[in-house]
Amino acid sequence: xxxxxxxxxxxxxxxxxxxxxxxxxxxxxxxxxxxxxxxxxxxxxxxxxxxxxxxxxxxxxxxxxxxxxxxxxxxxxxxxxxxxxxxxxxxxxxxxxxxxxxxxxxxxxxxxxxxxxxxxxxxxxxxxxxxxxxxxxxxxxxxxxxxxxxxxxxxxxxxxxxxxxxxxxxxxxxxxxxxxxxxxxxxxxxxxxxxxxxxxxxxxxxxxxxxxxxxxxxxxxxxxxxxxxxxxxxxxxxxxxxxxxxxxxxxxxxxxxxxxxxxxxxxxxxxxxxxxxxxxxxxxxxxxxxxxxxxxxxxxxxxxxxxxxxxxxxxxxxxxxxxxxxxxxxxx
Amino acid sequence: xxxxxxxxxxxxxxxxxxxxxxxxxxxxxxxxxxxxxxxxxxxxxxxxxxxxxxxxxxxxxxxxxxxxxxxxxxxxxxxxxxxxxxxxxxxxxxxxxxxxxxxxxxxxxxxxxxxxxxxxxxxxxxxxxxxxxxxxxxxxxxxxxxxxxxxxxxxxxxxxxxxxxxxxxxxxxxxxxxxxxxxxxxxxxxxxxxxxxxxxxxxxxxxxxxxxxxxxxxxxxxxxxxxxxxxxxxxxxxxxxxxxxxxxxxxxxxxxxxxxxxxxxxxxxxxxxxxxxxxxxxxxxxxxxxxxxxxxxxxxxxxxxxxxxxxxxxxxxxxxxxxxxxxxxxxxxxxxxxxxxxxxxxxxxxxxxxxxxxxxxxxxxxxxxxxxxxxxxxxxxxxxxxxxxxxxxxxxxxxxxxxxxxxxxxxxxxxxxxxxxxxxxxxxxxxxxxxxxxxxxxxxxxxxxxxxxxxxxxxxxxxxxxxxxxxxxxxxxxxxxxxxxxxxxxxxxxxxxxxxxxxxxxxxxxxxxxxxxxxxxxxxxxxxxxxxxxxxxxxxxxxxxxxxxxxxxxxxxxxxxxxxxxxxxxxxxxxxxxxxxxxxxxxxxxxxxxxxxxxxxxxxxxxxxxxxxxxxxxxxxxxxxxxxxxxxxxxxxxxxxxxxxxxxxxxxxxxxxxxxxxxxx
Numbered sequence: 001x002x003x004x005x006x007x008x009x010x011x012x013x014x015x016x017x018x019x020x021x022x023x024x025x026x027x028x029x030x031x032x033x034x035x036x037x038x039x040x041x042x043x044x045x046x047x048x049x050x051x052x053x054x055x056x057x058x059x060x061x062x063x064x065x066x067x068x069x070x071x072x073x074x075x076x077x078x079x080x081x082x083x084x085x086x087x088x089x090x091x092x093x094x095x096x097x098x099x100x101x102x103x104x105x106x107x108x109x110x111x112x113x114x115x116x117x118x119x120x121x122x123x124x125x126x127x128x129x130x131x132x133x134x135x136x137x138x139x140x141x142x143x144x145x146x147x148x149x150x151x152x153x154x155x156x157x158x159x160x161x162x163x164x165x166x167x168x169x170x171x172x173x174x175x176x177x178x179x180x181x182x183x184x185x186x187x188x189x190x191x192x193x194x195x196x197x198x199x200x201x202x203x204x205x206x207x208x209x210x211x212x213x214x215x216x217x218x219x220x221x222x223x224x225x226x227x228x229x230x231x232x233x234x235x236x237x238x239x240x241x242x243x244x245x246x247x248x249x250x251x252x253x254x255x256x257x258x259x260x261x262x263x264x265x266x267x268x269x270x271x272x273x274x275x276x277x278x279x280x281x282x283x284x285x286x287x288x289x290x291x292x293x294x295x296x297x298x299x300x301x302x303x304x305x306x307x308x309x310x311x312x313x314x315x316x317x318x319x320x321x322x323x324x325x326x327x328x329x330x331x332x
Numbered sequence: 333x334x335x336x337x338x339x340x341x342x343x344x345x346x347x348x349x350x351x352x353x354x355x356x357x358x359x360x361x362x363x364x365x366x367x368x369x370x371x372x373x374x375x376x377x378x379x380x381x382x383x384x385x386x387x388x389x390x391x392x393x394x395x396x397x398x399x400x401x402x403x404x405x406x407x408x409x410x411x412x413x414x415x416x417x418x419x420x421x422x423x424x425x426x427x428x429x430x431x432x433x434x435x436x437x438x439x440x441x442x443x444x445x446x447x448x449x450x451x452x453x454x455x456x457x458x459x460x461x462x463x464x465x466x467x468x469x470x471x472x473x474x475x476x477x478x479x480x481x482x483x484x485x486x487x488x489x490x491x492x493x494x495x496x497x498x499x500x501x502x503x504x505x506x507x508x509x510x511x512x513x514x515x516x517x518x519x520x521x522x523x524x525x526x527x528x529x530x531x532x533x534x535x536x537x538x539x540x541x542x543x544x545x546x547x548x549x550x551x552x553x554x555x556x557x558x559x560x561x562x563x564x565x566x567x568x569x570x571x572x573x574x575x576x577x578x579x580x581x582x583x584x585x586x587x588x589x590x591x592x593x594x595x596x597x598x599x600x601x602x603x604x605x606x607x608x609x610x611x612x613x614x615x616x617x618x619x620x621x622x623x624x625x626x627x628x629x630x631x632x633x634x635x636x637x638x639x640x641x642x643x644x645x646x647x648x649x650x651x652x653x654x655x656x657x658x659x660x661x662x663x664x665x666x667x668x669x670x671x672x673x674x675x676x677x678x679x680x681x682x683x684x685x686x687x688x689x690x691x692x693x694x695x696x697x698x699x700x701x702x703x704x705x706x707x708x709x710x711x712x713x714x715x716x717x718x719x720x721x722x723x724x725x726x727x728x729x730x731x732x733x734x735x736x737x738x739x740x741x742x743x744x745x746x747x748x749x750x751x752x753x754x755x756x757x758x759x760x761x762x763x764x765x766x767x768x769x770x771x772x773x774x775x776x777x778x779x780x781x782x783x784x785x786x787x788x789x790x791x792x793x794x795x796x797x798x799x800x801x802x803x804x805x806x807x808x809x810x811x812x813x814x815x816x817x818x819x820x821x822x823x824x825x826x827x828x829x830x831x832x833x834x835x836x837x838x839x840x841x842x843x844x845x846x847x848x849x850x851x852x853x854x855x856x857x858x859x860x861x862x863x864x865x866x867x868x869x870x871x872x873x874x875x876x877x878x879x880x881x882x883x884x885x886x887x888x889x890x891x892x893x894x895x896x897x898x899x900x901x902x903x904x905x906x907x908x909x910x911x912x913x914x915x916x917x918x919x920x921x922x923x924x925x926x927x928x929x930x931x932x933x934x935x936x937x938x939x940x941x942x943x944x945x946x947x948x949x950x951x952x953x954x955x956x957x958x959x960x961x962x963x964x965x966x967x968x969x970x971x972x973x974x975x976x977x978x979x980x981x982x983x984x985x986x987x988x989x990x991x992x993x994x995x996x997x
Contacts, residue, residue, distance in 0.1 A: 028704065028705040029703055029704055030437065030702070030704065030705055030708050060621070060632060062636050065636070086623045087621070087623050087629055088621070088622060089534070089622075089955065090956065092533075092537050092542065095534065095537055095542075096537075096542055098538075099541050099542070101541055101543075111958075113957070113958045114958055117958065122399070167861075167863070168743060168744055168748060168751075168863060169747070169862075169863050169943065171752075177862060180956075181949060181952045181957065181960075201862070202940075202943065202949045203942070204862070204941040204944070204949050204952060205952075206636075207638055207853060207857065207941075208941065209862070210638055211638065211854060211857040212857070212861060212862050214858075215858060232637065303637065304637040304639075
């Protein structure tokens with residue numbers, strides 16, 4: 001018994017191995033053939049300045065990935081850079097400037113605290129201009145609600161409808177569903193200062209928010225929640241923004257007393273000081289890069305709905321938009 | 333009642349069990365009564381973005397560490413070398429099995445080679461059955477279309493497990509022979525196992541930079557404690573008589589350890605290896621947030637677009653890896669045991685020949701996979717991933733369309749019927765009332781030492797400035813633990829009484845333990861909404877398997893003669909379970925409860941991601957926003973403190989109940 005236990009596999013393995021050896025004779029060998037020639041990533045094109053390695057942080061949301069993929073695509077194909085994408089949460093990505101492991105963050109949502117720390121105090125990062133995308137943060141309702149209750153989009157009417165938004169989580173008040181903790185929220189203060197009969201419930205993640213909105217639209221349930229654009233989900237369900245008291249410069253200075261809407265965010269790019277000073281053509285590319293919300297939404301749609309990889313999506317968009325790409329390339 | 337309500341905890345020790353139950357009921361009744369009059373006072377409310385001075389001070393302190401990183405010798409010499417070593421180790425394994433390396437477009441060993449090596453290991457250390465399982469398991473990574481990702485995960489897991497075991501087994505042996513060190517290390521291990529990873533993930537990348545080293549360290553922090561605990565337990569379990577016999581033969585302390593204790597504890601240590609592997613695989617997705625390569629990245633990416641199918645596909649690969657590694661190590665452990673019991677009986681010559689054949693065959697296949705493309709790169713035509721994805725997507729959609737009404741009703745029933753009143757009782761009570769209730773309960777249930785621990789923990793909770801959030805989390809935690817125990821006892825008894833059921837249910841339990849929560853969060857969010865119930869269900873999915881397994885073990889451990897005697901006396905099945913098997917497995921059930929509780933607490937942060945708010949949300953927010961970092965850290969500590977307090981009370985209560993049961997018999 002004990003012998004056969006090892007013995008049988010042995011014979012099997014030997015038979016198998018010889019069989020494989022015989023059949024393998026005609027197989028292609030590793031390192032040969034069409035893709036065997038090593039692609040030289042570092043050789044610059046047209047005798048321009050060589051690009052070298054670029055580390056781009058990838059923050060975990062689709063819009064960011066769309067922007068980063070397009071920049072990476074252009075950097076690799078047009079400038080011959082060797083791009084490394086690093087999947088990182090925002091704060092960890094900023095830390096990467098200090099440790100020299102991240103060269104660029106290509107879609108930054110304000111983050112004044114991080115700017116202060118890494119740009120002003122540690123002086124390891126510099127701003128590299130707007131991405132051209134405008135970030136909107138606010139309170140949204142599913143489209144069916146805006147249709148049925150047209151006046152709901154004015155915050156003054158929210159108390160009238162508070163009853164609709166009651167859930168098991170909101171303790172007898174209307175529920176205001178807050179989202180991803182990565183984003184700054186003034187919602188608790190807003191509810192208090194606007195004297196709204198609502199309670200902030202923390203959904204805790206983007207996935208939770210999107211699932212809830214998707215369900216609310218499908219089942220015609222009431223939902224008021226924190227959301228933002230550009231965001232791929234808005235192409236699926238066109239959420240309607242509720243107007244809070246208009247934002248004016250400085251109205252959100254005191255976090256406790258804030259009683260106005262969120263500002264319009266100019267999404268920007270941040271690069272490491274080292275990268276900016278290196279004279280790399282990739283820095284020029286990052287600095288020049290600019291596109292519209294529609295552009296990003298399109299690439300994001302390729303990724304989220306059409307299930308392309310970020311690389312495929314970027315390749316397609318770059319192929320379709322040669323003029324926009326040309327404007328980003330370094331001159332001279 | 334012989335002793336009237338005694339004023340000291342020492343006096344309470346003489347109380348019989350039943351009167352303790354009445355006392356506890358009286359305490360709860362008094363609590364509710366007082367609550368009616370004083371609710372809403374001294375509840376320590378703190379808004380989402382509000383900070384206490386302590387949180388700000390933690391922020392400042394971490395700033396100082398951040399800024400001093402570059403010129404601190406501790407970093408320059410110590411940490412940097414560890415980082416270099418870890419990075420190199422992981423990169424080397426990756427070069428072998430997952431990444432193009434040494435100027436080749438493919439890794440050194442191709443898929444066929446990896447499958448063969450794994451199978452040979454399973455065959456030589458385990459048995460034929462697990463070897464077949466290994467072939468099937470490893471092949472399925474390729475069939476799911478995730479070969480490279482799986483190999484990255486395997487590389488990282490192996491590196492982390494080896495390091496965890498090196499540290500864990502040596503510290504475990506020390507803790508096994510040295511009581512003082514054991515007492516010292518236990519709270520540290522509690523801390524490592526219950527402190528949410530999110531709290532130290534960002535700082536880790538400052539110490540060990542972004543890359544494999546940070547991911548490995550994060551994994552080791554979570555995976556080493558079980559190895560330490562279980563090794564120490566195994567060393568301790570060695571019967572004193574055996575040791576005395578050894579000592580009387582003139583063995584030195586070192587000989588006693590290496591010749592008596594270690595060999596006798598070997599089987600238990602293999603269980604530790606097992607648990608370490610499972611724990612390491614739990615970290616795969618979280619480590620992906622700091623760029624750890626592998627399956628975790630696939631899960632996180634899929635979550636961004638709520639792509640349940642792709643997330644499940646990758647999660648399935650993680651589960652398969654866990655099951656293969658678990659079964660192989662378990663088989664190796666059993667083999668150690670049988671060989672120990674039976675002595676060496678097998679013909680050594682034949683065995684050696686067998687080993688030689690396996691090694692030779694492995695060598696041939698590894699060479700093939702090194703040289704030929706077909707054996708190096710998993711054929712992409714054999715990709716079943718899309719089918720899995722589509723199937724899961726369809727199932728999710730069906731569930732959401734057809735079950736949402738029932739699950740919604742269930743959610744409302746649990747929330748309004750149980751959770752909301754209980755939470756109101758906890759959060760609206762003044763802090764001093766809750767503190768009093770807990771201290772008195774600890775005094776009734778446990779002993780003076782536990783009372784002191786409870787007082788210290790309560791003081792810490794107050795000091796951390798997150799009292800109310802802690803109470804919200806406590807409410808959900810207790811409800812989840814009750815559900816876990818209901819499942820634990822029901823399924824545990826069922827499994828413990830039938831080996832066939834055990835075989836059927838166990839893989840499902842393994843899946844529950846190792847399937848990354850991120851995979852099933854979206855479907856359960858669809859069913860239960862962004863609510864505390866969703867968080868509770870996620871916690872139950874993760875924690876119930878442990879409780880079930882432990883209970884089943886206990887039931888199986890009940891002596892057959894007791895069962896036979898009861899059957900002969902005419903007991904029916906129900907009587908047999910409730911009067912014989914469960915009472916005799918009491919200590920296993922209480923162990924299941926305390927482990928279940930710890931596992932539930934481990935999911936508090938995941939709960940924060942799906943609508944549970946409170947401490948879990950605070951931790952996640954602290955990970956995401958710089959100015960909330962201090963608060964996040966405080967919340968992490970609060971979770972640890974809650975865990976330690978509850979665990980100490982239940983354990984002491986269990987020990988006491990046990991002692992009483994034995995005393996009465």
